[in-house]
Amino acid sequence: MNGLGNQIIVADMRGREGRVTPQAAIAINATPGTKFDQIMAIHDPKVAGTVAYIDIINSDGSRAQACGNGMRCVTQFLASDGVHQSFTYETVAGILFGEVMADGLITVDMGTPKFAWYDIPLAEEFADTRKIELQIGPIDAPVLHSPSVASMGNPQATFWVNQDVWSYALDRFGPMLENHPIFPERANISIAQVLAPDRIILRTWERGAGLTEACGTAACAAVVNGARTRRTARKATVTLPGGDLLIEWRDDDHVVLTGPAELEWTGTLDPASGHWTRNEVAA
Numbered sequence: 001m002n003g004l005g006n007q008i009i010v011a012d013m014r015g016r017e018g019r020v021t022p023q024a025a026i027a028i029n030a031t032p033g034t035k036f037d038q039i040m041a042i043h044d045p046k047v048a049g050t051v052a053y054i055d056i057i058n059s060d061g062s063r064a065q066a067c068g069n070g071m072r073c074v075t076q077f078l079a080s081d082g083v084h085q086s087f088t089y090e091t092v093a094g095i096l097f098g099e100v101m102a103d104g105l106i107t108v109d110m111g112t113p114k115f116a117w118y119d120i121p122l123a124e125e126f127a128d129t130r131k132i133e134l135q136i137g138p139i140d141a142p143v144l145h146s147p148s149v150a151s152m153g154n155p156q157a158t159f160w161v162n163q164d165v166w167s168y169a170l171d172r173f174g175p176m177l178e179n180h181p182i183f184p185e186r187a188n189i190s191i192a193q194v195l196a197p198d199r200i201i202l203r204t205w206e207r208g209a210g211l212t213e214a215c216g217t218a219a220c221a222a223v224v225n226g227a228r229t230r231r232t233a234r235k236a237t238v239t240l241p242g243g244d245l246l247i248e249w250r251d252d253d254h255v256v257l258t259g260p261a262e263l264e265w266t267g268t269l270d271p272a273s274g275h276w277t278r279n280e281v282a283a
Contacts, residue, residue, distance in 0.1 A: 001077065003069030003261045005213030005242030007036040010070075010077045011269060013043045014052065020271040022061030027274030029059040034276060037209045040070040041271070042078075050090045051078065058208030066093040066153030068216015068245075072106040072261040074098065080263075093153025107258045110217065113224045113249075114151040122149065123184050130229050134182055136173050144173060144191070148225035152255065154207065155187035156221035160231065165191045165203045174205025190218045194226060197233040202240050213242035220255045223247040 001008045009028065011020055020041045028034045041055040054074060056064040071089070075098030079085050086099040097109040117126045126132050129149045134157070137143035147157040157177065161168065168191050177189040189205040200222050204215040219238040226232030227249055235248040245259040269276040 001073040001261060001263050003072045003214060003216065003242075004240060004245065004259060006038075006069040006215065007213075008067075008070045008073040008261075009034065009036045009039045009269075010073050011039055011041040011271065012077075013041045013055075013271065015044065018271060019043075019055055020057050021274075022057070024269070024271055024274035025057045025059065025061045028269065028276060031276075033278070035059070037206065037212050038064060038067045038070045040067065040074050042074060045090065047090045047095075050088045050095065051084075052087075053090045054096075056091065058206075059210075060208045062208045063092070064154060064208060066091060066096075066110065066217050068108055068110055068152075068220060068257045069214050069259070069261075070216075071096060071098055071108045071110075072216070072257075072259060075100060075106050075108065076261040076263070091153070101258070104260070105258050106261050107256055108216070110152060110220050110255045110257055112253045113221070113255060115228075120149055120151045120155050120187075121184055123182050130225070132182075134177075134180065136177060143168065144177075148229055149187075150221050150225055152217040152220045152224070154217055155183055155185055156190065156218055156225075157183070157187050158190050158192050158218075158222050158225040160229075161191055161193050163193070165193050165201050168203075170203055170205050171211055174211065178205060178207055188215060188218045188221075190215070190222060192222045192226070194231045197231075198236045200226060200232060200236055200238045202238050204240070214240040214245070214259075216245065216257050216259070219245045220247050220249075220257055224249050224255060 135142035135145035204218040267278040
């Protein structure tokens, strides 16, 4: 599936033991036909009141705590049987909610953001995470500097820029910043240009996946960080390389993401080895 071009594999693991292994994820991603940003593995629920436990695996085999685009894909997949349109999930990041709306777009409640340095987490104490001391480039003329940082279930750094986001070599800066010592669990690195209080242009280097067409949690963080630095309103459209997401940081402190999801094809995979086969499509 894809969420605004963000390549997602939804693996239905309900009714079986085990997990998708890091080795399987790396093997699957090594094949051009199945390169992906995240695997969303749907497991039997562990907590009463939820429909499933969602295990999220990055393309490098590491685990992720949250994935907004992936949660939309999971929601559309589960709704495809026509029985239910809204779902409650458990993830490492907590309890999340997804719903297919009447217009076909999918809304996911991504929970509440966290701003304390130890919750993000950062390797050292910052009293105010709206602007931390971090830059790349010459000291007297940094290319990127002073990001706003937060957690949307995973670490997020939003660098604010005035120029076109495509004028920055994110493919070069992203890996260095993702793995900077200030981020003990690594981080998603985003470049954000505010066009209006309700409009942001965003590019993201995603932790464990690299350059991505869309990152839902990064879009959520951009609006949250924009609002708390008074750059944006609490509701804004975020334009990513793959398209637009509508993000709202509600008064109850929950961040809600709305956008599309699309089925590309189906098949089977071995969660231990990564061996896969694609279903034939009837003519």
